[in-house]
Every structure is written in structure tokens, then in C-alpha cells.
Amino acid sequence: MAEKTSLNCFACGEENTPDSRFCKYCGRPLLPAERRPSVAQNPQNRLLLILVLILLVACMAFGLLGLLSSRAPRPVSTSPASPALTWARPHPSL
Numbered sequence: 001m002a003e004k005t006s007l008n009c010f011a012c013g014e015e016n017t018p019d020s021r022f023c024k025y026c027g028r029p030l031l032p033a034e035r036r037p038s039v040a041q042n043p044q045n046r047l048l049l050i051l052v053l054i055l056l057v058a059c060m061a062f063g064l065l066g067l068l069s070s071r072a073p074r075p076v077s078t079s080p081a082s083p084a085l086t087w088a089r090p091h092p093s094l
Contacts, residue, residue, distance in 0.1 A: 006015040007030055009023040022029055 005018065007018050007020065008015055009026060009028060009030060011028040012023060012026040014023060014025040016023055016025075016030060020030055
């Protein structure tokens, strides 16, 4: 059976000597594979990740929709004065 000559850090991936307790590059503890933290396997973290991705996609969709609708050509009015630009006449009783 061959002995391991190096141990890879789970955080940064750098090789360390097999007798090391901490990574010499990032300083994290070198844990055996069964004790390493796994973010993807925690159901709360997966739910949070899914919610963040949905929120990100929704924001991108609304932003794109707003950008495209603001650049849409506006209909040209053929009347000499559009109602939005005319002054309102005062009420006759005033």
C-alpha cells in the first residue's frame, strides 16, 4: 500500500505535507474528508441558494424589460397640440 506524500487543502486546493494540521497557504485546518464542511449538502443552504438565484433572474428580467420598453419607439401625434402640452382653461365661474 502506497503512503500519501501530500494532502490537499479542501479550501484552497494547495498541497501540504501529510503531517500538517493546518494549510501552509491559507491557514485553514486540514480535516479528513468525512469531517470537511459541505455547503451544498445542507438543505437550508440549498434553499437559500435557489432563492437568491430566482431573485437574481427576476431582477435581470425586470431590468431588461424596463430597458427594452424605454427604448421602444413612441407613436407620433398628428394633432397640432397634444392635450398634455396645453394649459387647462380656468373654470367659467372663476
